[in-house]
Amino acid sequence: MTKVLPDSAVEAYRRDGYFFPLRVLAPAEAAGYRRRLEAHEARAGAPLQGNWRHKTHLLFTWADELVHHPAILDAVEDVIGPDILCWTTNFFIKESGSRGFVSWHQDSTYWGLDPDDVVTAWVAFTRSDVESGCMKVMPGTHTESQIPHVDTFHADNLLSRGQEIAVEVDESKAVDIVLAPGEMSLHHIKLVHGSAPNRSGDRRIGFAIRYIPTHVRQTKVRDSAMLVRGVDVHGNFDPEPRPASDIDEAALRAHADAVARQVAALYQGTDKSEFRA
Ligand code: NI
Numbered sequence: 515m516t517k518v519l520p521d522s523a524v525e526a527y528r529r530d531g532y533f534f535p536l537r538v539l540a541p542a543e544a545a546g547y548r549r550r551l552e553a554h555e556a557r558a559g560a561p562l563q564g565n566w567r568h569k570t571h572l573l574f575t576w577a578d579e580l581v582h583h584p585a586i587l588d589a590v591e592d593v594i595g596p597d598i599l600c601w602t603t604n605f606f607i608k609e610s611g612s613r614g615f616v617s618w619h620q621d622s623t624y625w626g627l628d629p630d631d632v633v634t635a636w637v638a639f640t641r642s643d644v645e646s647g648c649m650k651v652m653p654g655t656h657t658e659s660q661i662p663h664v665d666t667f668h669a670d671n672l673l674s675r676g677q678e679i680a681v682e683v684d685e686s687k688a689v690d691i692v693l694a695p696g697e698m699s700l701h702h703i704k705l706v707h708g709s710a711p712n713r714s715g716d717r718r719i720g721f722a723i724r725y726i727p728t729h730v731r732q733t734k735v736r737d738s739a740m741l742v743r744g745v746d747v748h749g750n751f752d753p754e755p756r757p758a759s760d761i762d763e764a765a766l767r768a769h770a771d772a773v774a775r776q777v778a779a780l781y782q783g784t785d786k787s788e789f790r791a
Contacts (some may be wrong), residue, residue, distance in 0.1 A: 518585070519592040527593055527700060531656030534691050534699030538585040538637065544696035548639040548719060550576040551605075554760070565773045565789050567605040571723075571740070572769040574760050577603065581723050586635050586698065587743050590725045593633050593700060597728040597744030599751060601627070601737075602776060606636075606672055606720040608647050608712035613670040615647065617678035618708040620655075621724075623663045624675065625703065626734035626779045632703035632726050638693035639719035646714040649691040649699070649707055652683065656702035665784070670711075674780045674789060679706065734779040738772045 516524060519533075527533040539547070554574070555561050562570070571577040580586070581600045590598060608614045622630055642648040666676035683706065691699045701707060712718045726739070728746040739751035746753075754772055757765035777788060 516592040517588040530653045531705035532701040535697040539696035594727045599739040601724045604722045608718040616709040622703045635723045637698040637721045642693045646718040647712040650688040652706040655706040656704040
């Protein structure tokens with residue numbers, strides 16, 4: 515029995531490696547989250563950058579609220595079961611007219627998570643379409659084995675290592691994940707995906723929440739995660755605290771600790787010690 519997704523949606527996710535669109539926030543609710551992000555950016559005098567674009571839910575109560583949002587978790591539960599950890603969150607923000615892009619890649623390449631029943635809930639704060647550089651996916655590629663990637667560390671690439679697939683991708687088979695504000699997509703950790711720059715007149719803001727069932731293990735480092743639903747009898751991750759207020763001392767400490775572990779896993783074999791802007 516599924517909670518919210520029709521059986522056909524779960525079947526499509528298993529077959530294709532993704533499903534969209536799912537309306538999880540009312541448009542006004544999505545606008546509210548954007549406002550809270552941008553209120554912080556206005557105070558800081560700059561767009562959210564570097565490490566703060568990652569595990570942002572440990573810093574801000576509104577981001578924490580989102581990773582616990584029942585509409586999101588109900589859909590996630592339908593694909594990975596009732597005991598759910600939030601492993602990380604990543605903001606994918608492309609300013610209007612900026613050159614930022616995401617090369618074709620599989621998320622599984624450097625994450626160190628095993629087994630691969632890992633799902634991303636990608637929540638649109640703004641419209642995400644072809645013009646604004648929406649995510650594009652290659653249907654069915656999540657059933658292939660791990661494809662070799664090369665690190666480019668390209669300055670405009672939004673990925674941690676600028677990693678890209680080392681073989682030709684047939685772009686004619688790609689599907690554009692077009693989302694309105696407040697809609698989300700789900701995609702599998704091994705699905706091949708990427709995105710182009712934002713040529714629209716507005717920012718393109720996506721909040722990617724990475725959820726795992728509690729039996730998943732981190733093979734690279736002793737990692738941390740946050741239990742957001744159900745129970746964790748496995749203890750494969752150290753628990754992360756929810757922020758009591760925005761960027762207070764405890765939240766900053768918890769975030770720094772969690773990001774350090776993630777950087778150690780993701781940048782293993784390189785000389786990097788923090789996320790790129
Ligand atoms: Ni990705």
